[in-house]
Amino acid sequence: MKYIILIGDGMSDHNLEALGGKTPLEFAKTPNMDAVVSNGAIGLFNSVPEGYPPGSDVANLSILGYDPSKYYTGRAPLEAANIGIDLAPADIAFRCNLVSLDGEGAETIMADYSAGHITTEEAAEIIKTLANDEELSNGGIRFHAGKSYRHLMVYPNGPVKLEATPPHDISDKVISPHLPKGEGADTIVALMERSRVVLKDHPVNIKRREAGKNTADSIWLWGNGKAPKMETYKERFGKSGAIISAVDLLNGIGVYAGLEVINVPGVTGYLDTNYTGKAEYAIEALKHHDFVCVHVEAPDEAGHQGLIKEKVQAIEEFDELVVGHILKKLSPFAPYRVMVITDHPTPVLLKTHTREAVPFALFESGDGISDAPTEVDLSITGQGFSEFSAKQSGVYVEEADDLIGDFFKN
Numbered sequence: 001m002k003y004i005i006l007i008g009d010g011m012s013d014h015n016l017e018a019l020g021g022k023t024p025l026e027f028a029k030t031p032n033m034d035a036v037v038s039n040g041a042i043g044l045f046n047s048v049p050e051g052y053p054p055g056s057d058v059a060n061l062s063i064l065g066y067d068p069s070k071y072y073t074g075r076a077p078l079e080a081a082n083i084g085i086d087l088a089p090a091d092i093a094f095r096c097n098l099v100s101l102d103g104e105g106a107e108t109i110m111a112d113y114s115a116g117h118i119t120t121e122e123a124a125e126i127i128k129t130l131a132n133d134e135e136l137s138n139g140g141i142r143f144h145a146g147k148s149y150r151h152l153m154v155y156p157n158g159p160v161k162l163e164a165t166p167p168h169d170i171s172d173k174v175i176s177p178h179l180p181k182g183e184g185a186d187t188i189v190a191l192m193e194r195s196r197v198v199l200k201d202h203p204v205n206i207k208r209r210e211a212g213k214n215t216a217d218s219i220w221l222w223g224n225g226k227a228p229k230m231e232t233y234k235e236r237f238g239k240s241g242a243i244i245s246a247v248d249l250l251n252g253i254g255v256y257a258g259l260e261v262i263n264v265p266g267v268t269g270y271l272d273t274n275y276t277g278k279a280e281y282a283i284e285a286l287k288h289h290d291f292v293c294v295h296v297e298a299p300d301e302a303g304h305q306g307l308i309k310e311k312v313q314a315i316e317e318f319d320e321l322v323v324g325h326i327l328k329k330l331s332p333f334a335p336y337r338v339m340v341i342t343d344h345p346t347p348v349l350l351k352t353h354t355r356e357a358v359p360f361a362l363f364e365s366g367d368g369i370s371d372a373p374t375e376v377d378l379s380i381t382g383q384g385f386s387e388f389s390a391k392q393s394g395v396y397v398e399e400a401d402d403l404i405g406d407f408f409k410n
Contacts, residue, residue, distance in 0.1 A: 002336040003239070003291040003408065004282070004326065007063060008318045009056065009247075010300025010346030012358050012387055018308055024299075024348070025359070026386045028315040032324035033340050033361065033385035040338075040363030042385065043395025045403055047343055047358050054355040055166065056300070057223070057249055059343035064253060064293065065237075065404030066230060074225015078252035080152055082261065085144055087227040092158035094188075095223035096143065096151040097167050098123055098216035101196070106176050113167035113304065114149040116214030117270065122204045126216050127151050129202060135194050146248055148269070153191075153221060159184025164222035168304045169352040180221065188221050195219040232258025233291065237408050241291035244278050250295045260289065269297035271314055275321035283329045296322055303346030311348055334365045339407055340385065359390030360397075362407070 011025055019027040047059040049068055057075040058068045066072075076093035087093055100112035115123075124145045130136050131143040144152045162185060165178040180188045196218045199205060205215040233241045235258070243254035246267035254261045264281045266274030278294050285292045296318045302311035323340060330336050341360035344353045397403045 001290070002286050002330075002333040003241075003339075004286070004330075004336065005063065005291075005293040005339045005341065005407075006318075006323055006326065007060070007250075007293065007295040008299050008315065008340070008342050009295060009297045010303045010344060010353070011315055011318070011342035012345035012356065013303065013311070014345070014347045014349065016308060016348070019312075023387055024308065024311045024315055026384070026388065028312045028319070030315060030319040030323075030385055032319045032327055035327070036323070036338060036340050036361045036363040037385050037389060040361060041395065042359060042361045042390050042393050043397060044357040044390045044393075045341065045360045046396070046398045048355045053166075054344050054353040055223075056247075056343055056353075059358075060250055060253060060295070062400040063341060063343060063403070064257060065400055066253075066257070067400045071228050071230050073228040075223030075249060076152055077225045077227045078256065079146065079150070079223075079248040080144075080154070080227075080252065081255040082248040082252035083144060083146055083152065085152065085154065087154065088156070089226070090157045092155045092160060092224050092226060094153040094155060094158070094164075094221045095166075096127075096153040097220040097222070098126060098149045098151065099167050099218055099220045100214040101175070101217045106174070108175050110167055110170045110173055110175050110178075112214045113171055113220070115216040116208065118149050118204075118208070118214075118216055120145075120147050122208070123148060123151065123216070125204050126199065126202060130195060130198060130219065133194070133198050136191060136198070141191075147246075149216075150248060151219075153219070159188065159224070160226065162188065162224055164188070164224060166222050167220040171304065171306075171351045192219055192221060228256060230256040232256075234258055237291075237404075239290040239408070240288075241293070242282075242285040242289050243293045243295070244281055244285070245293075245295035245297070246273060247295065247297050250293075254293075259291075259293070260285070270301055271298050271310060271317070273298055275317055276325060279322050279325035279329075282326055286333050294322060294326070299342075300346045303348050304351050306348050306351045308348050330365070337362065337364045337407065356387075357390075357396065359385060359387055360403070361385055 076095040098115040102111040127145040161183040242260040246269035298314035
């Protein structure tokens with residue numbers, strides 16, 4: 001048996017007047033995900049347990065079968081694993097966003113959590129400057145370049161009990177109520193403020209300003225935590241596996257889970273990502289592994305930016321170029337089992353994550369049946385991959401162990 005999980009990040013949403021009262025999932029043309037539902041089953045999954053923030057870290061740990069109450073220590077340690085950072089027991093990793101801010105003092109606004117989706121090359125120059133600043137590197141603090149706006153800071157013996165808000169949760173909001181709080185907060189805020197001084201006239205920002213682009217005005221520190229202790233998929237399920245994503249977080253989970261992290265050329269995490277490349281690499285990986293997970297970030301990014309048209313486009317491209325492409329090439333691998341799921345809602349009107357349960361759909365090829373699921377006329381069946389269909393099914397899975405346990409059950 002081969003196993004495939006396809007994750008469309010942030011696809012779930014709320015009903016929108018601009019879409020005739022439909023959600024982006026209901027409005028989008030998704031014949032392949034609909035076919036999985038019509039030939040299999042749909043339900044709701046509680047990806048974010050009570051007491052946890054509705055982040056991609058918690059939600060995707062849950063999807064992959066790692067109960068956050070047992071394994072979650074923070075987002076940044078997971079990302080650190082993917083870029084090869086070995087955390088010492090006393091190290092605290094922080095996610096380090098490059099962000100655009102508007103205004104000064106108490107009225108400063110989070111103008112752009114991604115600094116205009118700054119390029120990885122530009123960001124590397126900025127991170128190098130931050131790492132060489134004596135005040136920012138005091139106490140052995142280290143900065144590590146990641147991709148685009150997403151980077152890491154490692155703070156030896158840094159604060160553990162610190163509440164830090166993700167910057168994508170406060171788009172267009174005044175930042176002062178959302179600055180880090182708790183143990184060591186003054187030090188972390190001081191680092192963020194120092195970065196504004198260092199970056200004000202940075203050459204990269206001067207060029208971006210002249211080009212009319214958003215600038216990297218500051219770092220934003222969050223997602224802090226120590227390295228987690230996780231069992232691998234081989235240890236837990238007796239299966240080898242691979243993960244494909246443009247996001248360090250997902251790949252970091254893969255590292256701790258003992259999965260092969262497959263890097264696909266041209267993946268960006270946005271609408272311009274190499275969808276087909278992800279699908280092709282997934283099919284190739286199935287030749288060598290029992291399990292493959294493919295994660296696509298684009299719907300989530302559109303949600304954070306409040307872009308309805310782009311979110312619908314991202315969902316449709318995920319359906320056609322990833323789900324559809326993979327389903328059409330699964331015949332040689334029968335019997336197989338496919339799960340299509342989203343990790344959390346990212347409503348475009350809120351521009352942030354919410355904690356509602358998310359739709360998931362399962363399809364299994366029959367004994368001796370190697371064809372992909374058959375597309376159906378939804379005007380007749382009334383079924384499809386959507387929040388409403390999942391709720392109407394009456395199927396509700398609350399625990400991470402139950403979802404992955406049923407998926408791997410032979």
